[in-house]
Amino acid sequence: MPRARRKKSTPNYVRAITEAYRLSGHTGTAQPPIPRGQIPSTTYEVLGTKLGRRMNNLAAKDTKHRVGEQEAAALINAGITLREHGDGTRSIDPTTPKTSQLNKQIKDYTNALIVIEAYGLPGHTGTAQPPIPHGQIPNTTYEVLGTKLGQRMNDLAAKDTKSRVGPQEAAALINAGITLHQHNDGTRSIHPTTPRASQLEKQITDYANANVVIEAYGLPGHTGTAQPPILHGHLPNTTYEVLGTKLGQRMNDLARKETKSRVGPQEAAALINAGITLRQHNDGTTSIDPTTPRASQLDKQITDYANANVVIEAYQLPGHTGTAQPPIPRGHLPSQTYEVLGTKLGKRMHHLAAKDTDSRVGPQEATALINAGITLRAHSDGTWSIHPDVDRLHPRREPRAAQNATTGPAVTETATTDPSTQPTLDNPYAGTAWAYLPELHQNHTPSPQPAIPTHTTANSTSTHRNR
Known part of the structure; x- marks a missing residue:
């Protein structure tokens, strides 16, 4: 005699809702509860039931899914708004907020907080390194509070970026002097022309290099803290150091025929004042002429x-x-x-x-x-x-x-x-x-x-x- 076909069991959505939202009578076996009044993501499962998939189906505008009496009561207890149809059946109101929206809000708040710390804006805790200069984007390697802010901001400033800023993060960026770029769909990213902090760092490095040359050659403005000055028009030995900087190594590197090192405008001016001949490259950058005599x-x-x-x-x-x-x-x-x-x-x-x-x-x-x-x-x-x-x-x-x-x-x-x-x-x-x-x-x-x-x-x- 053929075995009777087993009837497929219907998921117990009432029990799943009770566990997911920590309603009265829950066993506490589920993951942390879903916030009341919000729909979990479609991948959310509890007690082996795909509750997230069902609730998102129930909330679709053209849904044909309906809730039973006990499930409706459980959803109402969980703060979920229901929609009544003409035939008296009910589904979930399509305007019910999704948990993913809450996640976005939390992420937006977190991103804003990181910007506040990085730029030392009002409300910062002071736990970050010295603040980034206002109006500039940090290097891609910059991190604060364990977050790769530099990478994110450079991604947001890419011309073809698909990344977007939330409203709170946008407000923090504007307070930090960062210009935003408005897209056709109303979303925003960072304007690609926003200057990078690396540019500022280059300027600082250029100024420091110029100062070292001024000291080494005893040019006007030197402090006199260096050893006897290098003879004008000559490169120091590779071992020469001044103010803790290996100037000799740098200048000899700059004077190599195949060098890729370049001098900045301030350093170039100091070198010219020291009688050092510079070499112009095709891209407009300059290095030291390889024929410059050595000390x-x-x-x-x-x-x-x-x-x-x-x-x-x-x-x-x-x-x-x-x-x-x-x-x-x-x-x-x-x-x-x-x-x-x-x-x-x-x-x-x-x-x-x-x-x-x-x-x-x-x-x-x-x-x-x-x-x-x-x-x-x-x-x-x-x-x-x-x-x-x-x-x-x-x-x-x-x-x-x-x-x-x-x-x-x-x-x-x-x-x-x-x-x-x-x-x-x-x-x-x-x-x-x-x-x-x-x-x-x-x-x-x-x-x-x-x-x-x-x-x-x-x-x-x-x-x-x-x-």
């Missing part, structure tokens, strides 16, 4: 002049001050222990004369060594050191030789007159470097640069060589 070049020039001055004193060449001990004989290297003017000249010259030396002489030092009869050796890269075969003085003979020598032993090396074999001794920054060594400027005028003697072992007849 490290000036350091080398100053060191070169100092080394030349020591040689001039040691060999008592024209322009010496006479402050050194009796002169070293021309054409000879002093002993390694020889010092003059507090400089270990002997050690330096022996390093320069080593066969595998990496040390090199600068143009001014080269001139002084040539004038002292010291033969130089040319390297393949165009640099110069002292020829390894130059005669040395023995330490025990150094004082006597220094006292008895007048012009020193005869120089037997031949000098080349071929310009291609001479080092380039021209120094376009000599005047600049000279200003940093006033004592040299007063006591020594560089003499004409002679040809470079090329040491020829076969022609050397000196008998005074003591190693």
Whole structure:
């Protein structure tokens, strides 16, 4: 005998309403109650019954659904307004507010509160970081009270945005000086032309960068808190810092050929005042010209002049001050222990004369060594050191030789007159470097640069060589 078909059970909407709205007799097994007088969202379920779907169907304008007597009583107890039809049946009034509307209101209020905090408007609690400047949109990464306000406001300001502001949020934004954009459907978003706080931050950064340049180069308006100023027209070393800022690193980055770094208008003005040449890019932005001389070049020039001055004193060449001990004989290297003017000249010259030396002489030092009869050796890269075969003085003979020598032993090396074999001794920054060594400027005028003697072992007849 076939089994009788089981009749589909009808959902117990009265019990579901009782639980959903916490009416008298509820068991407390449901989620938090639905606010009285409001319809839950269509996805709302309670006790296995799709109450949200049924109530939204009952509230549709052209609904054919109807409520029974017990369900109607439960809905009235829950504050839901019913609509009576011509045949005496009832459904839910279509104007009954939805819970989703309440959620929007709550969200709108929350958004307004966040704006109030971010801009420090009346009623703020002061829990936010320093307020955003009025009339500007914060960066996309800006957060306040755990909310990504920056992301939301930038989304609202996008040209093709679909995001909209609620009435309370709109009022808060207007109080914060934010211009709103009205859409054809009456909704509003943030006007796309509203300035970003990032623009203000760029201006602040530009001003700070300019101030650092002013301090570093001692320009008008500097406070004098920095170390001695950088020479105008030169870039500082990459390690140079001033006011806690790595200015050297920044300026050298700006001067790279392929740099993507740029200077702002205030910083550009300060750099120009400091004698730094700027490079204009196709997009109208500027960086530092890659050919701008580095302060490290000036350091080398100053060191070169100092080394030349020591040689001039040691060999008592024209322009010496006479402050050194009796002169070293021309054409000879002093002993390694020889010092003059507090400089270990002997050690330096022996390093320069080593066969595998990496040390090199600068143009001014080269001139002084040539004038002292010291033969130089040319390297393949165009640099110069002292020829390894130059005669040395023995330490025990150094004082006597220094006292008895007048012009020193005869120089037997031949000098080349071929310009291609001479080092380039021209120094376009000599005047600049000279200003940093006033004592040299007063006591020594560089003499004409002679040809470079090329040491020829076969022609050397000196008998005074003591190693």
